[in-house]
Amino acid sequence: xxxxxxxxxxxxxxxxxxxxxxxxxxxxxxxxxxxxxxxxxxxxxxxxxxxxxxxxxxxxxxxxxxxxxxxxxxxxxxxxxxxxxxxxxxxxxxxxxxxxxxxxxxxxxxxxxxxxxxxxxxxxxxxxxxxxxxxxxxxxxxxxxxxxxxxxxxxxxxxxxxxxxxxxxxxxxxxxxxxxxxxxxxxxxxxxxxxxxxxxxxxxxxxxxxxxxxxxxxxxxxxxxxxx
Amino acid sequence: xxxxxxxxxxxxxxxxxxxxxxxxxxxxxxxxxxxxxxxxxxxxxxxxxxxxxxxxxxxxxxxxxxxxxxxxxxxxxxxxxxxxxxxxxxxxxxxxxxxxxxxxxxxxxxxxxxxxxxxxxxxxxxxxxxxxxxxxxxxxxxxxxxxxxxxxxxxxxxxxxxxxxxxxxxxxxxxxxxxxxxxxxxxxxxxxxxxxxxxxxxxxxxxxxxxxxxxxxxxxxxxxxxxxxxxxxxxxxxxxxxxxxxxxxxxxxxxxxxxxxxxxxxxxxxxxxxxxxxxxxxxxxxxxxxxxxxxxxxxxxxxxxxxxxxxxxxxxxxxxxxxxxxxxxxxxxxxxxxxxxxxxxxxxxxxxxxxxxxxxxxxxxxxxxxxxxxxxxxxxxxxxxxxxxxxxxxxxxxxxxxxxxxxxxxxxxxxxxxxxxxxxxxxxxxxxxxxxxxxxxx
Numbered sequence: 241x242x243x244x245x246x247x248x249x250x251x252x253x254x255x256x257x258x259x260x261x262x263x264x265x266x267x268x269x270x271x272x273x274x275x276x277x278x279x280x281x282x283x284x285x286x287x288x289x290x291x292x293x294x295x296x297x298x299x300x301x302x303x304x305x306x307x308x309x310x311x312x313x314x315x316x317x318x319x320x321x322x323x324x325x326x327x328x329x330x331x332x333x334x335x336x337x338x339x340x341x342x343x344x345x346x347x348x349x350x351x352x353x354x355x356x357x358x359x360x361x362x363x364x365x366x367x368x369x370x371x372x373x374x375x376x377x378x379x380x381x382x383x384x385x386x387x388x389x390x391x392x393x394x395x396x397x398x399x400x401x402x403x404x405x406x407x408x409x410x411x412x413x414x415x416x417x418x419x420x421x422x423x424x425x426x427x428x429x430x431x432x433x434x435x436x437x438x439x440x441x442x443x444x445x446x447x448x449x450x451x452x453x454x455x456x457x458x459x460x461x462x463x464x465x466x467x468x
Numbered sequence: 469x470x471x472x473x474x475x476x477x478x479x480x481x482x483x484x485x486x487x488x489x490x491x492x493x494x495x496x497x498x499x500x501x502x503x504x505x506x507x508x509x510x511x512x513x514x515x516x517x518x519x520x521x522x523x524x525x526x527x528x529x530x531x532x533x534x535x536x537x538x539x540x541x542x543x544x545x546x547x548x549x550x551x552x553x554x555x556x557x558x559x560x561x562x563x564x565x566x567x568x569x570x571x572x573x574x575x576x577x578x579x580x581x582x583x584x585x586x587x588x589x590x591x592x593x594x595x596x597x598x599x600x601x602x603x604x605x606x607x608x609x610x611x612x613x614x615x616x617x618x619x620x621x622x623x624x625x626x627x628x629x630x631x632x633x634x635x636x637x638x639x640x641x642x643x644x645x646x647x648x649x650x651x652x653x654x655x656x657x658x659x660x661x662x663x664x665x666x667x668x669x670x671x672x673x674x675x676x677x678x679x680x681x682x683x684x685x686x687x688x689x690x691x692x693x694x695x696x697x698x699x700x701x702x703x704x705x706x707x708x709x710x711x712x713x714x715x716x717x718x719x720x721x722x723x724x725x726x727x728x729x730x731x732x733x734x735x736x737x738x739x740x741x742x743x744x745x746x747x748x749x750x751x752x753x754x755x756x757x758x759x760x761x762x763x764x765x766x767x768x769x770x771x772x773x774x775x776x777x778x779x780x781x782x783x784x785x786x787x788x789x790x791x792x793x794x795x796x797x798x799x800x801x802x803x804x805x806x807x808x809x810x811x812x813x814x815x816x817x818x819x820x821x822x823x824x825x826x827x828x829x830x831x832x833x834x835x836x837x838x839x840x841x842x843x844x845x846x847x848x849x850x851x852x853x854x855x856x857x858x859x860x861x862x863x864x865x866x867x868x869x870x871x872x873x874x875x876x877x878x879x880x881x882x883x884x885x886x887x888x889x890x891x892x893x894x895x896x897x898x899x900x901x902x903x904x905x906x907x908x909x910x
Contacts, residue, residue: 255688279681284618284689299678300685304618319672319685323616338672342613344657360671361613363657380667382657399665401658458662459645 242267247274251281258308261287277317282310288327302329305346318355321348324365337374340367343384349438356393359386362403368438378405379415387434389443397451401458405451406431408443419454491734502734503642505567505823505833507635507726507770507793512743514726514771515780517890518883519899522869530868537864538874541788543765544626544695544718547687551695551718552604552625554788555584556860557875558778560852561723561769561792562608562628562699564590566643566652566664567730567823568796569840570597571848572832575799577601578845579852583860588628588790591641591666593655594620601845606697609686611640611667614656622690626719628697629683631670631708634727634770637701637741641666642731647826649835679715687716697721702742702770706750713755713764721790722751724770728793730833731824744770744781746893752785761785775862782863783878784894798855799848801832 372390398415593615607624724744
């Protein structure tokens with residue numbers, strides 16, 4: 241298992257090494273030690289490799305991940321997994337703002353809490369937060385699923401499009417055009433799969449409430465101006 | 469002899485002119501603001517208010533058509549491993565697939581490539597037709613991140629982080645449902661037929677310190693190969709340029725209020741932002757104060773129409789210019805050939821600006837499959853290349869007349885201003901005087 245020590249190697253060397261992994265390589269399991277809050281750790285990974293980061297990271301860890309299985313054994317700064325395409329990112333601790341921003345695919349798991357704007361403008365990713373999420377989460381969320389085992393802050397799902405939000409705890413307030421929706425069997429089934437994928441035990445899909453778009457703001461209507 | 473009371477000539481108000489009256493009536497009837505495409509239409513201090521002095525006893529001209537006058541420019545020399553080299557200092561500005569038709573985007577790529585310059589994607593991602601037909605393609609990184617992915621990031625030649633644009637500094641965009649075809653909807657991960665907001669702020673960074681980290685991330689993803697531009701609207705050009713440099717930009721793109729947009733509120737276009745002419749000197753000053761002029765390249769856009777405008781922008785300190793509206797006209801937009809159809813839309817060639825409605829008779833700002841057939845990408849690309857060639861020749865003509873063997877050697881000293889306003893904004897003397905407003909205590 242290749243190990244990159246960020247107290248000895250530069251960020252550039254780490255990311256270049258990850259980008260240079262040839263297709264079909266046997267070096268599929270990487271470890272990063274001493275990240276010390278570095279920004280842009282393991283960004284642009286485009287091979288199905290596992291990257292275990294032993295410690296906390298700064299901004300944009302796993303940014304644009306496309307196939308990697310990245311685990312942060314610590315907490316993550318803003319924008320973890322931004323614009324992820326596929327693969328997975330697991331944060332064992334907490335995540336700061338904009339976790340999973342604009343991400344298009346893959347699975348982002350935050351085992352602690354996530355801050356504000358979690359899943360902002362998400363475009364297909366699945367996000368599972370074991371704890372709670374902050375205000376303005378899933379703002380303009382386009383597609384994908386956001387699952388929250390704890391509570392959600394103010395203005396959840398403001399101006400949401402087709403993303404699906406599942407919250408087990410309390411929602412402080414809903415944003416414009418975001419409404420409570422009925423859980424159908426297909427949602428229960430989907431949610432169970434997401435919980436399983438995220439390693440959540442002892443929690444039933446039926447404990448969640450689903451939220452999504454009322455679709456009243458999809459086409460501009462002057463009579464809705466007060467909603468903006 | 470008896471006198472009748474002599475009548476006074478009916479007089480319309482300069483304040484409440486015909487346009488203003490019509491807009492009040494329109495607003496009263498509909499209850500919604502006017503949305504349109506394009507840039508500021510009002511009369512603004514512009515490059516027309518500047519003149520070149522030309523050569524004289526103390527300045528030696530170069531021979532036209534004989535003595536070399538270089539026009540090439542290299543962008544991205546600060547950090548990028550692979551800076552881009554353009555034959556001419558005129559680039560094609562970012563315009564989205566979605567707001568423009570596929571054939572129009574292809575034509576822009578063809579024209580730019582023939583002329584030896586770059587074209588730019590827009591809010592909607594990179595299309596195969598423009599990547600395939602563009603030798604040098606700048607990939608925009610926008611707040612919406614529509615179509616953003618690492619594969620396209622890596623096959624771009626440069627990356628432009630869009631903070632704002634001149635037509636609407638501080639504004640997002642709206643692509644109305646009628647332009648959302650299946651293809652556009654798919655590229656943007658949204659249902660067909662709904663209005664698509666393009667956000668006004670980036671989702672995952674705020675402020676210059678965050679931007680610096682965002683740039684680090686993008687550079688790491690692309691292995692520090694690509695030049696990174698930051699595009700700002702003409703809001704606070706001195707500070708925006710300084711902060712872009714601080715954040716790590718290779719190139720600053722500065723777009724004045726005459727720069728076009730696909731669709732924004734008329735009130736925004738006409739009342740927010742500064743004219744292009746007013747933006748250049750503060751931006752250049754910021755670069756000079758930081759010791760970064762010519763190290764971080766400056767691209768200026770917004771109302772560039774001909775070689776004289778190019779030469780003036782370069783003389784004021786820009787490294788290159790960018791054109792959008794003019795490029796669309798070269799492709800065939802606003803052509804009187806379609807006058808009858810413009811009339812049916814209640815407008816006339818040259819004034820058509822309801823681009824968001826997707827009914828462009830010229831087939832450019834539309835997703836209508838029939839209308840877009842009117843753009844022959846090869847022929848339209850050729851026209852754009854011709855136009856770029858003419859602009860370049862014009863720029864060289866002026867540069868030679870000022871004795872410069874490189875268009876980038878043009879300087880403020882070569883200019884004078886026709887108006888006090890232009891003299892103040894461009895920081896060049898009023899014609900016939902040595903007076904630069906604000907300089908020397910006056």
